[in-house]
Amino acid sequence: MSNQLTTFDFNALPVRVVEREGEPWFVAADVCKALGYALRANGTVNVNNIRTVVSDEETITCQTGKTGRPSLCISESGLYKLVMRSDKPEARAFQDWVTKVVLPAIRKDGGYVMGEEKAVTGEMFKEELILHLIGANASRRMDMTTGWLKRYTL
Template identity: 35%
Template sequence: MTIQAQLSTFNFESNSIRTLAINNEPWFVAKDVCDAIGLTNSRISLIALDEDEKGVSLIYTPSGQQEVNIISESGMYTLILRCRDAVKKGSIPHRFRKWVTAEVLPTIRKTGKYESKTSVNDRTGLRNAVNMLVSRKGLIYSDAYHLIH
């Protein structure tokens, strides 16, 4: 499955987790989830998943369009359950599991998306990046914003 979709990015501690909705279901960039729970090779981790738990999506990056491996909610649970550290209280994989199941997924189910809280400083960087695209590339502000955010 190859999907081109709009990403939402949120942060867990020092990890950025990119997510997208496909048929109103949350999908996650596999590498981001693997990095968050300490799995060093996302490609190997994906081998164990069922075909309906993984796919490929085209995303836009600053260097252009890129194909990334994505995993479904079920696929993410499978990776977490196979991670031994996800049951060790206080470990990063355990905190990630708790965060996803207690905060992220309930919010996605209720609102259709998850948005991390941003500070004024977070928005300043975004605003500066959008303004730079508008001035250098001649883009319309809303188009530049959607490319970045």
């Protein structure tokens, strides 16, 4: 089973997302850092704390790096539960980003193009926006083609 790893940037913090069977799974430690939750000294998340909010069906272990160590990953619905549950001041910006930028973009366009919030505020130049959109479109086409090839090549 192939896992595609994508890293997004939220306020200079990497948020890794693993795509498994077409579904996004978010690395729990990255989400917890972005939300301002305390991590263990070794940078891992306390699984028991996560499981008080997120059900077992919303968690899996994923290979997310070259170290070979598996990471706890949470589903999209698990991500929403963690985001909406936090009342930490540090989590406010992440909550706003998810609810005001990412979710509306998904509803409107069927996906989120990294940096599209800059286009709305005028921070992104027209040429830069066009390059982002071309890249996102090419990526979607590649994903569709890969999925089609997988279905018909076995």
